[in-house]
Amino acid sequence: MVALPSVDAARDSRVRELTRAHVFTSWSAQAEIDPLPLAGGEGVWFWDHQGRRYLDLTSQLVNVNLGYQHPRLVEAIREAAGGLVTVAPSFAEESRAEAAAAVAGLAPAGLEKVFFTNGGAEANENAVRMARLHTGRHKVLAAYRSYHGATAAAIALTGEPRRWGAEPSIPGVVHFWGPYLYRSEFHSSTPEEEAERALRHLRHTVAAEGPQHVAAIVLETVVGSNGVLVPPPGYLEGVRELCDEHGILLVLDEVMAGFGRTGAWFAFDHWGVRPDLVTFAKGVNSGYVPLGGVILSDEIADTFAHTPYPGGLTYSGHALATASAVASIRIMREERVVENAAEVGERTLGPGLRDLAERHEVIGDVRGLGVFWALELVADRETREPLPADRVKAIHRACVERGVWPLMMGNRMHVVPPCVITSEEAGEALTLLDEALAGATA
The missing domain is CATH 3.40.640.10 (Type I PLP-dependent aspartate aminotransferase-like (Major domain))
Structure with a gap:
């Protein structure tokens, strides 16, 4: 368990205000976004100024392969x-x-x-x-x-x-x-x-x-x-x-x-x-x-x-x-990071994500290697109709509420954690995704 900073609501508010006033964010309609201010991170976790922590399945933009703040x-x-x-x-x-x-x-x-x-x-x-x-x-x-x-x-x-x-x-x-x-x-x-x-x-x-x-x-x-x-x-x-x-x-x-x-x-x-x-x-x-x-x-x-x-x-x-x-x-x-990514993918993420697909009709396809996976979300498995955007957003909200942060791209959930994720952390992520999918699609 990583240590969390003290809650700093004033800092959170200040960062949001400055961001809205001065930061032009890529790929976004500027008036329609409110990015979450991050306070810190360690390993496969990041947290905000409200003291909430999240198990990161995004690696930010699929790049934080060594996780946050690797001391070396x-x-x-x-x-x-x-x-x-x-x-x-x-x-x-x-x-x-x-x-x-x-x-x-x-x-x-x-x-x-x-x-x-x-x-x-x-x-x-x-x-x-x-x-x-x-x-x-x-x-x-x-x-x-x-x-x-x-x-x-x-x-x-x-x-x-x-x-x-x-x-x-x-x-x-x-x-x-x-x-x-x-x-x-x-x-x-x-x-x-x-x-x-x-x-x-x-x-x-x-x-x-x-x-x-x-x-x-x-x-x-x-x-x-x-x-x-x-x-x-x-x-x-x-x-x-x-x-x-x-x-x-x-x-x-x-x-x-x-x-x-x-x-x-x-x-x-x-x-x-x-x-x-x-x-x-x-x-x-x-x-x-x-x-x-x-x-x-x-x-x-x-x-x-x-x-x-x-x-x-x-x-x-x-x-x-x-x-x-x-x-x-x-x-x-x-630190055998490449080998770890291969092992976690083969032994934990791959089997776990396929198991989720067995239990959640909203998952149409599972594919990936190592710590590079995607779940294709569908409204109907027979027709393979993509899941509508509002339902994709609902699933993402349900994940965030439970403390796990996947990367949503179109009608897909990308599961791309840092390469240093352990099998135990990957298992925790799968449990949280299972709960979120059940809650958002009930």
């Missing part, structure tokens, strides 16, 4: 702040070099260089630029059910409706349908059919766009915000083969899925696929300091061996951020 990571950042805090990319700096080596050391052989960014959107921006310059081609294919960030190229890659407000966007991006067996675009009834038909659709899309014009196919290895969609067996391998056949680069977006989230260092490790470019952020340092990056294959890095890369960021490889990444990777290794 906090101390590493504190120690780094006592040195040279910021160093321009044109100089060499120790923690930047060590972080690049540590990240590259987790990638497949032949991906040795790392370009640091401030987050995942910038990572995807630069991956697209690298792919276009390396291949001399301009088209990039991405899935409709995807989110790759909100900067110009990243939001163009994004296939879901959040891109609409940014259109018209950069030219050359083409979307296609990826695999999603529960709501198959291909009328599939098995994972094998879904993989085969989704690959056939992608192959036809490439042919229609002219493979000689396609620089890259960009995929979230496991689709995150759009439903925790785990690719069926053979799909990623088939995309790799298609790319090799036509000289197209495979860019895997591991911003959300990487660094332990699926029970592996990178999600693509589950399928043994070697990408040409890997984008990352979030879990690399649990979001304690903004950091992202691109891991480049040797072939792509060689393109810029004697030709300058036309891109850069003032804070590329910021010393405080890279020091936190070095510490985070070391902590994850020494």
Whole structure:
């Protein structure tokens, strides 16, 4: 049990007032929100100024992989702040070099260089630029059910409706349908059919766009915000083969899925696929300091061996951020965080969530890996009609009232706790979700 701060209603009121007056919140109608002011957190728990604590199943934005206020990571950042805090990319700096080596050391052989960014959107921006310059081609294919960030190229890659407000966007991006067996675009009834038909659709899309014009196919290895969609067996391998056949680069977006989230260092490790470019952020340092990056294959890095890369960021490889990444990777290794995520997912979360589905008709589908899960909420299991927004909100309220905070996305409940969650804490979360579902759907 974590210690709670004393109740401070005046501070709560002041934070709310200042937020309403001055903070412009992303993806929100400003007059219709009242964000909860947080007072602190520890491990897999956070709490507010009213003394209420919550078991966190969001990891904030699926990035606090080491949990809140991990003492070793906090101390590493504190120690780094006592040195040279910021160093321009044109100089060499120790923690930047060590972080690049540590990240590259987790990638497949032949991906040795790392370009640091401030987050995942910038990572995807630069991956697209690298792919276009390396291949001399301009088209990039991405899935409709995807989110790759909100900067110009990243939001163009994004296939879901959040891109609409940014259109018209950069030219050359083409979307296609990826695999999603529960709501198959291909009328599939098995994972094998879904993989085969989704690959056939992608192959036809490439042919229609002219493979000689396609620089890259960009995929979230496991689709995150759009439903925790785990690719069926053979799909990623088939995309790799298609790319090799036509000289197209495979860019895997591991911003959300990487660094332990699926029970592996990178999600693509589950399928043994070697990408040409890997984008990352979030879990690399649990979001304690903004950091992202691109891991480049040797072939792509060689393109810029004697030709300058036309891109850069003032804070590329910021010393405080890279020091936190070095510490985070070391902590994850020494404390077996990746193994813990895999074990909790296999032994507790996966079976427990499937058990919830057996007892609650509102759950239409359960899917996930490690500590990366989604419950698809439906009004009718036969028709698979999505649960209306008001009923989704009611379920979320019921969860919060019981002290557990899941991540609600559309008609889904995402269960994405920090990778350090124990089996006991996961069991407590499942009990609270069970009670909330029973109370909200009775």
